[in-house]
Amino acid sequence: xxxxxxxxxxxxxxVVLGVATLVFLLIHLIPGDPVEIMLGESxxxxxxxxxxxxLGLDRPILEQYGSFLWGLCRGDLGDSLQQRRPVxxxxxxxxxxxxxxxxxxxxxxxxxxxxxxxxxxxRQYSVWDHSTMFLALLGVSMPNFWLGPLLIWVFSIQLGWxxxxxxxxxxxxxxxxxxxxxxxxxxxxxxxxxxxxEVLREDxxxxxxxxxxxxxxxxxxxxxxxxxxxxxxxxxxxFGALLAGSIITETxxxxxxxGTLMVKAIQTRDYPVVQGCVLVISMSxxxxxxxxxxxxxxxxxxxxxxxxxE
Amino acid sequence: xxxxxxxxxxxxxxxxxxxxxxxxxxLLGKGILVVGLEANPTNLDPRLSTDAASSxxxxxxxxxxxxxxxxxxxxxxxxxxxxxxxxxxxxxxIREGIRFHDxxxxxxxxxRYTFMSMMDPALGSPLRSSYQMIETIECPDPHTxxxxxxxxxxxxxxxxxxxxxxxxxxxxxxxxxxxxxxxxGPFQFVSWTQNxxxxxxxxxxxxxxxxxxxxILFKIVPDDTVRILELRKGTIHFLQNDIEPEVLRSLERDxxxxxxxxxxxxxxxxxxxxxxxxLGALKVRQAVAHAIDRKAIIxxxxxxxxxxxxxxxxxxxxxxxxxxxxxxxDPEKAKRLLDEAGHRDPDGPGPAKRFSLxxxxxxxxxxxxxxxxxxxLLGEVGIDxxxxxxxxxxxxxxxxxxxxxxxxxxxxxxxxxxxxYYLFHSKSIPPxxxxxxxxxxxEMDQLIERGRVxxxxxxxxxxxxxxxxxxxxxxxxxxxxxxxxxxxxxPRVRGFVLRPDGDFLSLKDVWIE
Numbered sequence: 001x002x003x004x005x006x007x008x009x010x011x012x013x014x015v016v017l018g019v020a021t022l023v024f025l026l027i028h029l030i031p032g033d034p035v036e037i038m039l040g041e042s043x044x045x046x047x048x049x050x051x052x053x054x055l056g057l058d059r060p061i062l063e064q065y066g067s068f069l070w071g072l073c074r075g076d077l078g079d080s081l082q083q084r085r086p087v088x089x090x091x092x093x094x095x096x097x098x099x100x101x102x103x104x105x106x107x108x109x110x111x112x113x114x115x116x117x118x119x120x121x122x123r124q125y126s127v128w129d130h131s132t133m134f135l136a137l138l139g140v141s142m143p144n145f146w147l148g149p150l151l152i153w154v155f156s157i158q159l160g161w162x163x164x165x166x167x168x169x170x171x172x173x174x175x176x177x178x179x180x181x182x183x184x185x186x187x188x189x190x191x192x193x194x195x196x197x198e199v200l201r202e203d204x205x206x207x208x209x210x211x212x213x214x215x216x217x218x219x220x221x222x223x224x225x226x227x228x229x230x231x232x233x234x235x236x237x238x239f240g241a242l243l244a245g246s247i248i249t250e251t252x253x254x255x256x257x258x259g260t261l262m263v264k265a266i267q268t269r270d271y272p273v274v275q276g277c278v279l280v281i282s283m284s285x286x287x288x289x290x291x292x293x294x295x296x297x298x299x300x301x302x303x304x305x306x307x308x309x310e
Numbered sequence: 311x312x313x314x315x316x317x318x319x320x321x322x323x324x325x326x327x328x329x330x331x332x333x334x335x336x337l338l339g340k341g342i343l344v345v346g347l348e349a350n351p352t353n354l355d356p357r358l359s360t361d362a363a364s365s366x367x368x369x370x371x372x373x374x375x376x377x378x379x380x381x382x383x384x385x386x387x388x389x390x391x392x393x394x395x396x397x398x399x400x401x402x403x404i405r406e407g408i409r410f411h412d413x414x415x416x417x418x419x420x421x422r423y424t425f426m427s428m429m430d431p432a433l434g435s436p437l438r439s440s441y442q443m444i445e446t447i448e449c450p451d452p453h454t455x456x457x458x459x460x461x462x463x464x465x466x467x468x469x470x471x472x473x474x475x476x477x478x479x480x481x482x483x484x485x486x487x488x489x490x491x492x493x494x495g496p497f498q499f500v501s502w503t504q505n506x507x508x509x510x511x512x513x514x515x516x517x518x519x520x521x522x523x524x525x526i527l528f529k530i531v532p533d534d535t536v537r538i539l540e541l542r543k544g545t546i547h548f549l550q551n552d553i554e555p556e557v558l559r560s561l562e563r564d565x566x567x568x569x570x571x572x573x574x575x576x577x578x579x580x581x582x583x584x585x586x587x588x589l590g591a592l593k594v595r596q597a598v599a600h601a602i603d604r605k606a607i608i609x610x611x612x613x614x615x616x617x618x619x620x621x622x623x624x625x626x627x628x629x630x631x632x633x634x635x636x637x638x639x640d641p642e643k644a645k646r647l648l649d650e651a652g653h654r655d656p657d658g659p660g661p662a663k664r665f666s667l668x669x670x671x672x673x674x675x676x677x678x679x680x681x682x683x684x685x686x687l688l689g690e691v692g693i694d695x696x697x698x699x700x701x702x703x704x705x706x707x708x709x710x711x712x713x714x715x716x717x718x719x720x721x722x723x724x725x726x727x728x729x730x731y732y733l734f735h736s737k738s739i740p741p742x743x744x745x746x747x748x749x750x751x752x753e754m755d756q757l758i759e760r761g762r763v764x765x766x767x768x769x770x771x772x773x774x775x776x777x778x779x780x781x782x783x784x785x786x787x788x789x790x791x792x793x794x795x796x797x798x799x800x801p802r803v804r805g806f807v808l809r810p811d812g813d814f815l816s817l818k819d820v821w822i823e
Contacts, residue, residue, distance in 0.1 A: 032703030036710060039436040040360050041744040042732055048741065051434045082352050093504055149535050157543055164540045165531055167506055254531045256505035264350065269703050 008293070012286045019282040020072065020275065024065055027266075027274050034081050034269035055081060068275065077279070078272035082265075087276040090261060095280060097167060098257035101249065102242045104173050105181035110235070113185040117192025121227075122219065124197060132189060139186030144245060148179040148252040165254040176253040180245055184238045191234045195227040202226070228299055236292030240285045338547050338802055338822055341524030345814070346537045346546040350505045350530050354491050356473030357428040357435045362722060366814045367528065370510060372473025372493030373517070375402060375421065380810050381628040382575075382725035384467035388416065388474065388494070388517070397462040397765065402455045408517045410476045411498035418449040423477035440469050462763040464770060465728040496521050496818035505530055522805075522821040541567070547800040551793075551812055554676070555613025558796060567798050572808045573617055574795040575624045578720045579787040580684075584747045586715050588653075588665055595785040597647035598716075599637035601691045606639075607683050608791055611676070616791035621778045622724060622733065624792045626810050628767075629727045631775035634782035644691040655692045663694035670698050670717040672705050680718065710740045712748065718790065723811050727774040731758050734777075734786060749786040 035052050036043075052058045056067060071078055077087035116136075120129040155175060156164045163172050199205065200223060208218045247259030254260075258277050265273035337344055351364035356372055359365060376384040386392070392402045408416040425447055428435045443463045448456040459466065476492045491499040496516045500509035508528040512521040529546055531537040538557050540546040542564075553561070561567050580598070582589045589595060608616045623630045645655070653664040667688070671681045678699050685695040695716075700708065708714055721729075732738055735758050738745040754777065761773040781787070795812045802823045807816040 030704065031707040033707060033710075036741070037703065037706065039434070041710070041740065042439050043436050044439045044442065045742055047431060047434065047436075047438055050431050054434065084353070084358070090504070149533075149539070152536060152539050157539055160543075164543050164545055165533075165536050166529065167503075252533045252536055254506065254529070254533070254536065256503060256530075260350075260505045260532070267702050 005290075005294075008290050012283075012290070015286055016279065016283055017069075020068075020279055021065070023275055023278040024068060024271075027269070027271050028061060028064075030269075032269045034271060037268050038081055072279075077276040080265075080273050081270045082268050082273075083270075087272045090273060091258065091276055091280055094256060094258045094261045097255060098243070098246055098250070098259060099284075100173070101176055101180060101246055101255055101257060102239070104177035105184065105242050105246075106235070106239065107181075108174075108177050109181035109185035109188060112181075113188035114192055114231075116185075117189040117231075118196055118219070118224070118227075120189070120193040121196025121200065129193075133193070136186040136189045139182045139189075142182065144179050144183065145248050145252060147182055148176070148249060151175050151179060152253075165252070167255055172253075176249050176255055179252070180242060180249045183245070184235075184242060187238065188231060188234060192227065192231050195230050196223060199223045199227045225299055229296060232292055232295055232299065236289050239288045243281050243284060337527070338800060341822060342527055343523050343525070343803065343817070343820065343822070344527045344529050344545065344547050345817075346540060346549045347508075347528045347530050348532060348534070348537065348552045350532075351508070354499070354502070354508075356475070357424070357433060357437065360436050365723075367508060367510070368473050368493075369495070369813050369815050370497040370526070370817060371491065371495045371499055372475070373408065373416070373495050374473055375404070375470040376467050377471055377815070378468060378725050378811065381626060382468070383628055384470070388421075392467075394765070395456075397763070398459040400457045400459075400466065402457070404453050404455065405517060406453055408494050409515055410492050410494045411513060412476070412492055414476055414479075416474065416476070416494050417452040418455045419452070420477045421455055421474055422447045422449055424472065424475045427475075428472070437472070462765070464762055464764055465726050468726045468728075497526060500525070516818070518818070521818045523817075526817060541798060544800070547803055548797070548806075549799070550797045550808075550814070551795055553796055553798065555611070555615055558613060558615070558798070561798050566801070568801045568803075570797040570799075570806070570808045571615070572795050573624065573626065573810060574793050574812055575626065575724050575810045576720050576722050576793040576812070577619055577622055577624065577724055578616070578718065578790040578793065579619075579622075580716055580718045580790060581709075581714075581787055582747050582785070583712060583715050584749055584786060585712065588667070589715060591651045592784065593647045593651035594653070595788070596637065597644040597651070597691065598688065598693070599785060599788045600640045600644040600647065601688050601693070602684060602788065602790070603639040603687055604790055607680060611679055611683060612791070612793075615794040615796060617794065619789040619792045621782060621789055622721065622729060622787070623727060623774075623778065624724070624810065627725065627727070629771050629774040631778040633775075634779050636782070637788070641687075641691050648692065653692075663689070664692040666694040666696060667715045668698060669695045670700065670705060670708060670714045672702050673699050677718065684718070709746050712740070712746065714746075720793070725811060727770070727777075728762060730754075730774070730777055731762060734758065734781065747786050749784075751780070751784065754780055 035048055035055070035057060039048055039051060056064060075088070079086055080090055083090065116132045120132045123129050152164050152175060155161050162175050166172055205218060205222055208222050246257060247263060249255065250257045250259040251263065258280065262274060262277040265277065347363055349361070349363045351359065351367055352361050353359045353364055354367060354371065356368045359368060373388045375387060375389050377387045379385045388404050388408055390403045390405045392400060394400050404418060404421065410416055425441065425444065427433060429438055429441055429444065431438070443459045443461055444457060445460045446458045448458070450456060457466070473493055496513055496518060497510035498513045500511050502508045507530060510526045512524055514520045529540070531540055531546070534552065534554060537546065537549065538553070541549055562569055582595055584590050604618045608614060608618065620632070620634050620636055625632065648664055655664055656662045669681055669685065671677045681697045681699070685697050688695045709717055732743050734745055734749050734754055735743065736745070736750050736755050737743065739748055740746055757773050757777050761770055761777065764770045764773060795808055795810070797806060797808050799806065803820060804823050805820045807819070809816060
């Protein structure tokens with residue numbers, strides 16, 4: 001297990017480097033000069049040149065890339081071109097909010113999706129099953145930029161139960177988390193249903209029934225653990241989608257997270273901030289997938305991660 | 311589901327809602343005004359900020375030597391009196407007894423520090439070019455300043471509208487706000503949660519009289535729809551601009567809000583690339599001007615929230631010239647002008663067009679709709695317009711590089727006629743300015759340079775009048791409209807005066823009924 005962990009963490013390095021390189025190239029290739037955006041059109045040419053030099057933007061692209069990698073090794077992501085503050089500080093200010101929203105979205109979606117999917121699988125073709133799958137279809141079809149304002153209109157304005165936007169206590173978190181997690185809930189519910197249906201047809205389930213075990217015991221002890229493996233894979237992959245989808249949700253709900261920071265940074269060509277944000281998101285994704293793989297071993301004892309045998 | 315399970319579920323839900331459901335305080339009743347902002351300010355240091363959100367808040371945090379009045383003229387703020395000693399020397403006497411928010415007295419050295427630090431290339435201030443004519447600033451005594459310029463500059467006073475910072479003393483106090491936020495304005499900085507909110511509180515020692523409200527909370531809500539929903543819920547009490555015309559109509563029918571409207575100084579225009587072989591012909595530009603039905607666009611797309619413009623300066627400006635050539639909607643005249651320019655309609659009423667133009671705009675939804683309307687109107691006179699909308703950074707880059715034929719944009723907050731140097735002087739072709747269409751006219755250059763140095767107001771007005779007439783005749787821009795500023799507020803918010811430049815300064819005089 002230990003060697004597996006080390007191997008996976010080492011493998012994460014080229015993945016993160018690859019992402020960093022790709023985003024570095026992309027952000028530098030798109031049109032738009034960050035110095036012009038910062039200083040505006042009235043700036044003196046000498047000031048423009050001086051700022052370009054101070055920010056290192058006058059150097060060859062390879063040199064800038066090398067400087068970026070070197071900074072990365074030292075944990076220095078540079079300074080925001082617009083705000084003149086360290087990128088690590090900006091990320092430290094914004095990332096917890098994104099993480100909070102993403103984890104809350106994941107929790108809500110699992111709380112909805114797992115029971116719904118399990119019950120749908122157990123009660124196939126029932127009213128419950130049809131209703132759940134219909135709602136799942138709605139959930140995956142509704143874009144979050146539409147769902148968010150709809151939830152606000154109903155629950156904040158008409159019913160007055162929740163704040164409209166902003167970050168605060170749990171009351172502020174529920175609607176954005178629901179908006180962000182709705183699509184994932186739909187996907188996980190469908191996945192869970194399919195997985196449960198497949199496991200219910202297995203011989204060992206039939207054997208358990210023949211032995212006279214209660215339905216609840218069969219579901220909880222025999223069906224669930226086996227059905228959850230593919231679901232776990234989807235959940236891990238969906239985490240990346242949640243992180244990416246948080247950009248729109250954060251904008252709608254004025255949630256001060258990484259997505260809001262990144263959108264502004266892209267518009268103003270704030271290269272260090274864009275690079276830093278993408279790095280953090282990609283590292284988060286890699287770690288979550290590692291966690292997912294480790295959880296396989298917890299759920300299914302047959303899965304063990306061995307070291308290399310001599 | 312068994313009844314007991316259903317009951318437990320309902321009880322749990324009700325408990326959760328009771329615990330976490332929204333219990334909104336009446337902040338307005340406590341003297342806290344919540345103002346909606348559509349963007350996060352980039353920097354509250356007045357030397358470094360150029361975006362509107364930062365400028366609006368800086369107006370409340372910082373005093374300055376001069377402010378602008380509604381006609382765009384400089385009015386003394388911390389300056390008590392002043393004189394122009396000679397064409398390149400100004401003496402200012404600043405008021406005594408003004409204190410910064412941390413209690414320190416404001417004196418001439420703070421003013422000197424603000425301007426000298428801003429002009430230091432190491433700071434990288436985007437505003438430096440506006441002050442490059444200042445050679446030295448002397449402080450003969452704690453309340454007197456002597457500005458010496460390298461050359462006469464008639465617009466100096468209007469450019470002294472820069473927030474004054476406390477100079478560093480090297481003796482920071484515990485819990486002191488960052489140095490860039492310490493001003494002497496009517497409100498003082500409390501806190502800033504990035505992309506969330508900015509809190510200011512009243513400065514009881516403000517030399518212009520303490521504000522009557524306790525606090526202002528600027529709530530940053532980028533989404534237009536959500537901002538209006540916050541207003542409807544009562545969690546935002548005040549919104550200025552950035553309201554869709556259709557939404558404003560519904561708010562006007564709602565008795566829970568008071569609405570103010572006033573013509574502003576924001577100037578929307580269509581710009582031409584004068585190096586383009588088609589658009590380089592004056593008759594083509596005149597035809598385009600006659601083909602655009604501005605009144606219809608204002609009525610149907612802008613909800614009446616604009617007035618047709620005749621030039622860069624609004625009719626409220628002290629140097630505005632009303633007697634300029636105007637181009638009313640006249641598609642038949644547009645067609646005749648195109649014929650005269652050698653672009654005959656190849657098939658008369660048929661579908662073939664005279665020529666094709668690419669029209670660039672941003673991805674803003676309203677701008678795209680305006681673009682579509684213009685596309686249709688120009689199509690009616692035989693001009694095929696291909697509209698291209700781009701993300702802002704890409705769009706701006708194209709405009710700066712001259713990679714366009716026509717585009718529409720808005721100049722925000724134009725108050726001083728010296729803007730013509732920036733927009734139309736031959737030395738202001740990008741990257742050195744905003745003469746994006748490459749307008750070249752030696753007579754215009756001379757007039758602009760003359761306007762910069764003339765000290766007599768009436769002489770300046772005459773010069774700028776001639777400039778406006780030339781521009782209206784030669785059409786490097788087609789003037790579209792001046793936007794109307796709108797304020798929607800809780801009726802308990804009283805005393806706000808909507809200014810043409812759309813600033814928030816009047817919030818210092820607001821009270822809660």
